Amino acid sequence: MAQATFEEISASDFFYRNRDIAGFTNPSRAIFAAIRELMENSLDAAESQKIPPDIYVRLSFEGEATKDTQIYKLRVEDNGSGIQPRFIPSAFGQVLYSSKYKLKQTRGTFGLGGKMAVLYGQVTTHQAAMVTSCTGQSKIYSFKLMIDIQRNRPIILDRKVLINKDNWRGTIVEFSLEGDYLRAMPKILEYFKQTAMVNPYANLTFVDPKGRLYKFTRGTTAMPEPPSETLPHPYGVDVELLQRLIQITTENNMAGFLKGNFHRVGDITAQKFLDFSQLSPSKNPKKLSHEEIVRFAQNLKKYTDFLPPDASCLSPLGEELLRAGVTKELNPEYLVVYQRKPSTYAGHPFIVEMAIAYGGGVPKRGSFVIYRFANKIPLLYDEASDVSYRVISAMNWRRYKVAPDMPIAIVIHICSTKVPYKTVGKEFIADRPEVRREEANALREVSRQLQHFLSRQEHVHMEKKRLGIFSKYLPRIAQFSTMLAGETRVPDIEKLLKSVQKYGAEES
Ligand SMILES: Nc1ncnc2c1ncn2[C@@H]1O[C@H](COP(=O)(O)OP(=O)(O)O)[C@@H](O)[C@H]1O
Numbered sequence: 001m002a003q004a005t006f007e008e009i010s011a012s013d014f015f016y017r018n019r020d021i022a023g024f025t026n027p028s029r030a031i032f033a034a035i036r037e038l039m040e041n042s043l044d045a046a047e048s049q050k051i052p053p054d055i056y057v058r059l060s061f062e063g064e065a066t067k068d069t070q071i072y073k074l075r076v077e078d079n080g081s082g083i084q085p086r087f088i089p090s091a092f093g094q095v096l097y098s099s100k101y102k103l104k105q106t107r108g109t110f111g112l113g114g115k116m117a118v119l120y121g122q123v124t125t126h127q128a129a130m131v132t133s134c135t136g137q138s139k140i141y142s143f144k145l146m147i148d149i150q151r152n153r154p155i156i157l158d159r160k161v162l163i164n165k166d167n168w169r170g171t172i173v174e175f176s177l178e179g180d181y182l183r184a185m186p187k188i189l190e191y192f193k194q195t196a197m198v199n200p201y202a203n204l205t206f207v208d209p210k211g212r213l214y215k216f217t218r219g220t221t222a223m224p225e226p227p228s229e230t231l232p233h234p235y236g237v238d239v240e241l242l243q244r245l246i247q248i249t250t251e252n253n254m255a256g257f258l259k260g261n262f263h264r265v266g267d268i269t270a271q272k273f274l275d276f277s278q279l280s281p282s283k284n285p286k287k288l289s290h291e292e293i294v295r296f297a298q299n300l301k302k303y304t305d306f307l308p309p310d311a312s313c314l315s316p317l318g319e320e321l322l323r324a325g326v327t328k329e330l331n332p333e334y335l336v337v338y339q340r341k342p343s344t345y346a347g348h349p350f351i352v353e354m355a356i357a358y359g360g361g362v363p364k365r366g367s368f369v370i371y372r373f374a375n376k377i378p379l380l381y382d383e384a385s386d387v388s389y390r391v392i393s394a395m396n397w398r399r400y401k402v403a404p405d406m407p408i409a410i411v412i413h414i415c416s417t418k419v420p421y422k423t424v425g426k427e428f429i430a431d432r433p434e435v436r437r438e439e440a441n442a443l444r445e446v447s448r449q450l451q452h453f454l455s456r457q458e459h460v461h462m463e464k465k466r467l468g469i470f471s472k473y474l475p476r477i478a479q480f481s482t483m484l485a486g487e488t489r490v491p492d493i494e495k496l497l498k499s500v501q502k503y504g505a506e507e508s
Pocket residue numbers: 037041042045078080081082083091092097098099100107108109110111112113114115116170171
């Protein structure tokens with residue numbers, strides 16, 4: 001029998017072989033995913049500095065590739081933080097290299113998206129990518145890059161330094177890729193519209209291969225507070241993480257170690273927890289045996305009195321901005337927005353924000369229009385697999401006097417330091433009981449308010465109808481009775497009409 005042969009592959013080789021799991025499934029999905037990944041990077045880069053983003057995306061036709069696919073050049077330019085030149089090659093040429101492996105809310109999480117786009121472009125067109133960036137200093141750096149896929153390292157083909165005469169700051173990424181824009185177009189345009197909805201402070205411009213210009217102008221310059229980095233919450237810490245924390249700590253006693261490394265653990269909580277797990281506060285954490293570390297990690301999960309995480313590491317949109325965004329893109333007749341208090345799953349804080357929009361520009365589709373967002377990213381694929389879809393389907397809508405054929409849009413936004421995505425393609429949210437409960441509670445609240453609005457509207461409608469009948473028949477009755485009574489002067493019925501009208505007028 002032949003012997004098995006073994007080999008090792010790099011992270012970029014793995015994603016080169018398994019592009020599907022990062023969302024680069026076919027030429028249509030790939031072009032959508034490339035635009036989306038670069039936009040997310042640009043939005044993160046502007047938001048982290050609290051700069052209202054100005055993002056310009058241009059897709060231009062370069063030539064035919066196959067019968068159904070074309071070669072396009074994609075260019076994305078932003079006014080964000082910029083990247084320091086020494087990090088540019090790896091940021092775009094080394095898979096799993098990121099500045100976002102931190103405990104705070106960002107769109108990027110895996111250190112993968114931008115590289116996947118560049119890698120896909122490289123393997124489909126064999127051309128290099130251009131990255132130009134400036135952090136606001138006097139020089140602009142421009143790199144011509146490719147990825148050495150087998151070694152997972154950037155290859156720098158050229159490097160230029162320019163003088164920053166116009167005080168520019170931001171990043172421009174440009175590369176060619178194969179794709180099917182015609183098939184991807186509806187999703188790409190929907191992506192822009194929804195991104196504008198959940199980032200109402202952003203200016204987004206898109207020029208498509210036909211030269212058509214799509215502009216989404218900001219409706220406000222108010223922005224949410226950028227998130228701050230946080231320490232791990234005890235409920236989210238396992239043995240591996242505990243070992244890493246012990247390795248790097250400079251604390252030489254357990255009390256100090258707990259206070260210095262865990263989110264919301266102060267003197268009292270540390271003391272109580274150490275009592276609970278029968279550990280001496282003066283013990284040196286570096287002296288813990290493996291068994292003691294395992295028990296320590298188990299006790300972290302068992303102890304019920306840790307304080308819940310605070311939300312400073314999150315950057316939700318807030319009710320005002322959510323209202324501004326939905327109004328800007330949907331212009332509904334009626335809108336309720338609602339933000340839940342922070343909650344947690346497995347030690348990760350999260351916040352659910354919800355809006356329900358009725359009438360006006362909301363399309364009528366025979367079923368509710370659902371807009372799903374996670375960390376301000378629109379999720380456009382696999383709706384039926386998302387926890388929010390289940391929550392919406394499980395609602396007893398009749399109780400709220402709501403029917404699926406009404407023009408209703410439901411907007412759900414979850415933000416977290418770790419959004420429970422089911423795939424690295426970031427398409428849908430896993431069904432976590434804590435997330436499901438928060439979403440269901442939020443949905444009930446906005447639906448209750450919609451129900452009030454609808455019944456008030458129905459009331460007004462009925463009242464108008466009643467008044468209509470009165471004003472139609474009263475003059476005739478008055479005329480008829482005058483005639484019957486042999487009188488000539490028809491009495492003034494205006495007063496009577498006014499008295500029945502009073503209630504209705506107040507309501508409308
Ligand atoms: N437009 C940009 N502006 C500033 N920094 C960027 C930009 N695009 C990418 N980066 C940097 O490159 C890193 C890698 O990006 P990416 O591969 O998309 O992974 P991720 O966004 O998950 O970190 C980011 O963490 C960020 O530091």
